[in-house]
Structure formats: C-alpha cells, structure tokens
Amino acid sequence: MSVNIPRGTQDILPGTVEKWQRLERIATDICRTYQYKEIRTPIFEHTELFQRNVGNTTDIVQKEMYTFTDRGDRSLTLRPEGTAAVVRSFVENKMYGDPNQPVKLYYNGPMFRYERPQSGRYRQFVQFGVEAIGSEDPAIDAEVLSLVMDIYRAAGLKKIELVVNSLGDQESRQAHREALINHFEPQIGEFCEDCQSRLEKNPLRILDCKKDREHELMKTAPSILDYLNDYSRTYFEKVQSYLTALDIPFTIDPTLVRGLDYYNHTAFEIMSSAEGFGAITTLCGGGRYNGLVSQMGGPDAPGIGFAFSMERLLAAIEAEGVEWQTDDRLDCYLVSVGEKAKDYTVKLLHDLRLEGIEAERDYQNRKVKAQFKAADRVQARFVAVLGEDELEQNKINLKDMETGEQEEIPLDELTSTLLKKLEAK
Ligand code: AMP
Numbered sequence: 260m261s262v263n264i265p266r267g268t269q270d271i272l273p274g275t276v277e278k279w280q281r282l283e284r285i286a287t288d289i290c291r292t293y294q295y296k297e298i299r300t301p302i303f304e305h306t307e308l309f310q311r312n313v314g315n316t317t318d319i320v321q322k323e324m325y326t327f328t329d330r331g332d333r334s335l336t337l338r339p340e341g342t343a344a345v346v347r348s349f350v351e352n353k354m355y356g357d358p359n360q361p362v363k364l365y366y367n368g369p370m371f372r373y374e375r376p377q378s379g380r381y382r383q384f385v386q387f388g389v390e391a392i393g394s395e396d397p398a399i400d401a402e403v404l405s406l407v408m409d410i411y412r413a414a415g416l417k418k419i420e421l422v423v424n425s426l427g428d429q430e431s432r433q434a435h436r437e438a439l440i441n442h443f444e445p446q447i448g449e450f451c452e453d454c455q456s457r458l459e460k461n462p463l464r465i466l467d468c469k470k471d472r473e474h475e476l477m478k479t480a481p482s483i484l485d486y487l488n489d490y491s492r493t494y495f496e497k498v499q500s501y502l503t504a505l506d507i508p509f510t511i512d513p514t515l516v517r518g519l520d521y522y523n524h525t526a527f528e529i530m531s532s533a534e535g536f537g538a539i540t541t542l543c544g545g546g547r548y549n550g551l552v553s554q555m556g557g558p559d560a561p562g563i564g565f566a567f568s569m570e571r572l573l574a575a576i577e578a579e580g581v582e583w584q585t586d587d588r589l590d591c592y593l594v595s596v597g598e599k600a601k602d603y604t605v606k607l608l609h610d611l612r613l614e615g616i617e618a619e620r621d622y623q624n625r626k627v628k629a630q631f632k633a634a635d636r637v638q639a640r641f642v643a644v645l646g647e648d649e650l651e652q653n654k655i656n657l658k659d660m661e662t663g664e665q666e667e668i669p670l671d672e673l674t675s676t677l678l679k680k681l682e683a684k
Contacts, residue, residue: 266376266382282414282573286365290406293363296365297364297365297367298345299366301338302338302369304335304347305333305335306336309343312346312521313343316520319372322373323374324371325339339371340370340566341564346551346557347555349362349552350556355392355558355560360394361394362390362392362393364389366389367385367388379539379571381568384568385570386566386568386569387572388545389403390563397497400498400525401507404565407565411543415582416572416576416581418579419529419530419532420508420532421507422511422528422530423527425524426483426517427483427491428549431483431491435463436462438481438486439463439480442476442479442481450465450468465480482513483513495525521548521550522546523547524547525546526545527565528544531575535578542572544567545564547562548563549561549562589619589637589638590640592620592634592639592641593619593645594645596627596647597646597647599650600646605620610674611674611677616678616681639660643655643656644657644658645670650670653669654668654670655669659680
C-alpha cells in the first residue's frame with residue numbers, strides 16, 4: 260500500500276523549486292543590503308516558549324500547535340512562528356551585549372500549524388522573516404517595512420497594500436483594554452465561547468474573531484487610536500512620516516490587532532489586491548514587540564519584525580501574472596561516440612564543472628542521435644562531440660546550438676573556449 264503526503268503539506272518539485280530559489284535569493288540579497296544577518300534556530304522548541312510568549316489565548320497556542328512528548332518526557336512543539344525562537348536565541352546567546360545594536364536578523368524556514376488546509380493555508384509553510392532587536396527608533400520600524408516592500412517589488416508584485424496600526428504602549432493598551440471590556444461586557448452572551456473567555460483574559464483578541472466578525476458591537480468597538488498616550492501617538496506619527504518620506508503608500512486600520520499577544524506600537528499587514536488571489540489576502544504580518552525580550556529573561560530591549568510565507572508570495576506572483584525570467588539552459592552537453600570516448604567524458608565533464616560550466620553527459624547508454632535529443636531537451640547552448648578519431652587526435656567538435664556553427668578545437672582548450680563563448684552570450 261502506498262503512503263501519501265500529509266494533508267496541508269506539499270512537495271516542491273524541480274521546475275517549481277527554481278522559483279523558490281529565486282525568491283530566496285531576492286530576499287536574502289535585499290537583507291544583505293539592509294545589513295540583516297541570517298539566524299537558524301531549531302525546528303522544535305520547548306512548548307512553554309510558545310505558550311508563554313506567543314500567548315495562551317491565541318489561536319496558535321490554543322488550537323494549532325504540533326506538540327509532542329519526546330522519549331525523555333519533555334513537551335516539545337514544532338515551531339508555529341519564528342519570533343519567539345529568535346528572541347529566545349537573542350537572550351540565550353546574550354546578543355544584547357553585541358556593540359552593534361540593534362541586532363538585525365533574518366530567518367527562512369518551515370513553520371507548522373494545525374490549521375484547516377485551504378488555498379494559501381498549509382500545515383507546513385515556509386516563513387521568511389526579519390527581526391530588529393535593540394532599538395526603539397521609529398526609523399527602524401520604517402526600515403523593516405521598507406525592506407519587505409522592497410522584496411515584494413523586486414519579486415515583481417504591484418498589487419499590494421500596506422495596512423498599519425498602532426497598538427500603543429502598555430499604558431495606552433491598558434486604557435483601551437478597559438474600554439473594550441466596558442463595550443463588550445453587556446452583550447458578551449451573544450458572542451462565541453472563545454470571545455466570552457477572551458473578555459477578561461485578552462479583550463483585544465475579540466476584534467480578531469472570525470466567527471463574530473459581523474456582530475454590530477464589532478463595528479462600534481472603541482478604537483485603540485483614541486486611547487494612545489502622547490508617547491505612543493508621537494511614535495506612530497513619526498513612523499508614518501518616515502513611510503511617506505520613503506514613498507511607501509499605506510492605509511491605517513485601527514482594527515488591525517494581529518493574532519499574537521506580544522505586539523505593541525506598530526502593527527502591520529500587507530495584502531494582495533490581485534484578482535483571483537483567493538479568500539486569504541494577507542501576504543505578510545508583523546509588528547513591534549517591546550517587552551518580549553525582558554519577558555524571556557533578557558534586558559529591556561525593544562524589537563520589531565515581520566514574517567511572510569513563501570507560499571503566499573508565490574501565489575501572489577502567479578495571481579498577478581508576473582513573468583519569470585528563469586534561465587535554466589544548460590551550458591554544454593557532451594556527446595560521445597564509442598566506448599573510449601564515453602569513458603573519457605567522465606573526466607572531461609568534471610573539468611568543465613570545476614570551471615563553473617553547467618555541463619551534462621549521457622548515463623543511459625544512448626545512441627548519438629538520442630544524445631543530441633537529450634541535449635535539446637535541456638536546451639544546451641553548446642554540444643561538444645567526441646568520437647574515437649577526435650580523441651586520438653586530441654580534438655573535439657564544438658557546436659553552437661543557437662547558430663548551428665561548428666568547429667574543431669584542441670581537446671585541452673574546450674574549457675577555455677567555452678568560457679569565452681559563454682561570456683560573450
Ligand atoms: P502570522 O504569524 O499568523 O502573522 O503569519 C505571518 C504570515 O505567515 C502570514 O501573513 C502568511 O504570509 C504566513 N502564514 C501564516 N500562516 C500560514 C499558513 N498556514 N500557510 C501559509 N502561510 C501562512
């Protein structure tokens with residue numbers, strides 16, 4: 260009996276994987292220009308890390324984690340998001356002691372959430388994210404936003420919308436929290452069970468509820484923006500002015516609260532407005548998390564970051580019909596005639612590859628004609644043909660497949676000739 264792939268996961272096969280690689284290159288190149296360095300953390304962490312830091316009242320922690328007990332009776336969880344682990348690592352490795360502050364990091368790797376699979380929603384998905392930890396300068400908020408917008412622009416996306424909000428600082432949030440409780444309490448019986456339990460624990464979460472989205476109280480709920488204290492308001496205004504200076508268009512949505520507990524001040528999402536993108540339009544989410552580092556036992560270092568999934572970025576690219584300039588043509592295919600020549604191509608092929616030439620030969624014992632066909636299938640720019648006679652005379656026949664031109668060259672000049680010709684293409 261055959262075993263199929265688990266629900267909500269996917270194989271990324273050759274042909275598609277090149278698109279992933281291209282996007283990863285774009286994202287990492289841009290991170291380099293912005294001076295963000297890569298960090299790799301484990302795929303699983305202690306369950307507590309997420310319970311305590313992502314938040315016990317969030318959907319992620321309550322319903323979506325892949326949690327298991329290992330043979331040593333420890334509760335471990337496949338990471339559902341990246342920030343908690345990066346901050347853990349920041350604290351554990353005392354990165355706050357680095358004279359280069361803020362510490363600017365990016366990650367790229369699989370995350371796991373037990374969600375209902377649908378278009379754009381997987382149980383294993385790849386998040387690319389950045390974290391800037393150690394600065395509370397609104398300019399760093401703008402930098403992080405500009406970084407992700409640059410990635411999307413370089414990937415070819417045009418139909419994207421940035422939505423920002425401020426969740427304020429502790430004091431502002433406390434005032435807003437009380438206002439929310441007063442607002443929802445009289446009619447909380449009309450809300451779902453989750454919302455009822457959220458009322459005291461974390462009323463902000465009610466605004467994020469999918470079931471009660473249409474309830475009239477949702478539309479009239481007190482806006483956080485009316486509860487921002489002076490510091491929070493000024494901070495938010497500064498972020499906006501930097502975004503304007505950077506020519507990054509945005510809209511403000513006071514109902515944007517994000518699904519994780521650790522956010523404060525700047526919160527944002529980027530949506531795709533491409534037709535046919537599907538029901539889930541969020542491409543990227545992020546925000547500021549002052550307090551998370553100290554909560555994990557580090558100093559009072561503020562932080563900000565975002566994460567987007569490669570799956571949704573790819574879907575947005577497809578929905579917008581962006582042209583891919585993938586160049587997967589082979590540089591040179593070695594055709595051999597006769598046993599001796601065939602043996603010789605083992606070493607010859609390696610010589611080409613050592614010089615960075617993308618090269619291939621036949622491993623199926625094909626006849627000459629079939630070897631040429633194989634060269635066509637991989638769109639070889641050049642085909643080098645080696646027969647017994649050529650081998651004896653230390654020569655090889657080189658054919659330019661675009662122009663049809665052929666020439667006989669000394670065997671030991673194949674690499675240098677190819678390098679010259681490929682450079683000229
Ligand atoms: P979140 O951590 O929930 O704010 O998610 C941040 C980003 O990760 C989203 O904007 C999506 O791009 C992506 N994402 C979250 N959950 C999934 C999922 N189940 N499948 C694919 N992408 C996801």
